[in-house]
Amino acid sequence: MPDMAALLAAVPTDLWIGGKQVPAERTFPVFNPATGEVLIEVADASAADGARALDAAAGAQASWAATPSRERAEILRRAWELTIALRDEFALLMTLEMGKPLAESYGEVTYGAEFLRWFAEEAVRVHGRYTHAPSGTGRIVVTKQPVGPTLAITPWNFPLAMGTRKIAPALAAGCTMVVKPAAETPLTMLLLGQVFADAGLPPGVLSILPTADAASLTDPMFADDRLRKITFTGSTGVGKILLAQSATRVLRASMELGGNAPFVVFADADLDAAVDGAMAAKMRNTGEACTAANRFHVDNAILAEFTAELTDRMSALTIGPGHLDGVQVGPLISEKQRSTVAELVRDAKEKGARVTTGGASVAGEGYFYEPTVLADVPADARILRAEVFGPVAAITGFDGETEGIIAANNTEFGLAAYIYTKDLDRALRVAEALETGMVGVNRGVISDVAAPFGGVKESGLGREAGTEGIEEYLETKYIALP
16 A cells, blocks of 8 residues: 555646646645545646647547547557556545545446446447438448547546546547546546556647636636537536536537435345345445435335344444545545535434434544434435435335335436345336436446446436447438439
């Protein structure tokens, strides 16, 4: 494991523009959520920096699009190898700036790096088609071309994987990209910039611009007619603002937005497996994941037993700074986020929910909140409508399959859902009835590099990962031949 001080001294802290580090006129602090203390200062990109990055992206676009797909693939492959070689550095850096336990950070390195390898393989598999027109009047050629310069805005909760999930397909398709990482967690992305430079990515193809003032950086870029696409992962509220901005120039947009995932347990479920799945779906990343199970809808026939077992498991978790051995629950990202979680719990309690474990902030430094189970949560509790982004499981009961489906779909979100049942017919029936882009059947973790990730309703537009992921960065062109 790298020494913390040595790692922070070595990590890039300047902007990446034109394939090299570029200092900014000002800096902003990055905090350790386990202590609340400043880790380091990083460059704070301005509108002028954004213009320079877009100049570089536009200047490199034609040559990068013309680069043979095999060459693009080899660069991505080298980036994958370098990321894996730096797994210790990436893992510790994520734990320091985001707070997740080291075991989860190592898991994210493996998952995040895999997007680089996956899209290295997809780069050489972009297909078109050729056919005769049914009328007999000519021939139809359909080809795919890169969309062009892209702006990616990534969140703080998965600082490596949310970057590679956007960068890798864009580069594979032949698009240049400017990335604005979350202000809370820019260090991981800046280290990834070094990886791509070392992998031989041509100057200008990828720029990385951390900033403490996102709007001042990105607003001018939206108005620039050289920008062709926006890809964003974050809250639904911010996504709607970005979609409105995109509409002024009809930019291509991919939006992976908020979630409020239901976890539905039917009476015939394997209870132990369901509790295992609930722990995985709820507590991955300390609950700070858009796919996290927020609402636990459990058949009343097994409600008491499920609640008791989940309470036992949640109460046994070890809380602490993520770099310490044995820690299972790290801090939340900020005091603001901890206060949001505390307010949702307070509201539920005032409306009649029972706290069976946890239910309070942890005293002392850092932004820790106890793993919490709320039972008998009433329908009007805000926690059943909001994206929690914290270690809180809200449990309600239902009677019968139809009632369970109605409860699960009672949200404006539609990203992920989880169901537990031993009945295959029911599993397929319910999965088809759920209004979500992804469904886990007897599984608490569903993200897979080879599968399309995305939601419906107010959870977003488009898909990332899988064979579908590269399509977000390609335009379809029809060529009519005689």
